[in-house]
Amino acid sequence: MHEYSLVQALVKRVQAEAAAHGALAVHRVSVRIGELSGVDPELFQTAYDTFREGTICAKAPLTLLRVPAAWSCARCGARIPPGAALSCDRCKTPARLDEGGDALTLEQIEMEVP
Numbered sequence: 752m753h754e755y756s757l758v759q760a761l762v763k764r765v766q767a768e769a770a771a772h773g774a775l776a777v778h779r780v781s782v783r784i785g786e787l788s789g790v791d792p793e794l795f796q797t798a799y800d801t802f803r804e805g806t807i808c809a810k811a812p813l814t815l816l817r818v819p820a821a822w823s824c825a826r827c828g829a830r831i832p833p834g835a836a837l838s839c840d841r842c843k844t845p846a847r848l849d850e851g852g853d854a855l856t857l858e859q860i861e862m863e864v865p
């Protein structure tokens with residue numbers, strides 16, 4: 752499943768960060784999920800809770816921040832509402848995706864550093 756490989760990559764990344772900082776423990780992991788990422792937050796949460804057993808993330812709850820898609824005009828900067836034709840009313844420039852894209856971003860790791 753898609754979510755499982757993402758969680759696997761996430762835990763690996765957290766492990767690497769924790770090792771780089773000499774952390775004793777990880778207390779919380781926060782991840783931003785873009786609306787258009789195709790990631791199901793509930794599945795992701797379930798996958799994380801299953802996978803974190805026995806890893807450095809075992810005692811670190813996951814916080815998911817969902818980022819709604821936001822579009823604007825690449826030329827004049829006008830906000831373009833989602834669901835509308837994805838081009839600017841004023842100058843007909845194709846919309847640019849500002850936020851909530853296909854990204855899954857590691858936002859923050861709370862860890863215990865000696």
Ligand SMILES: [Zn+2]
Pocket residue numbers: 824825826827828829839840841842843844
């Ligand atoms: Zn425009």
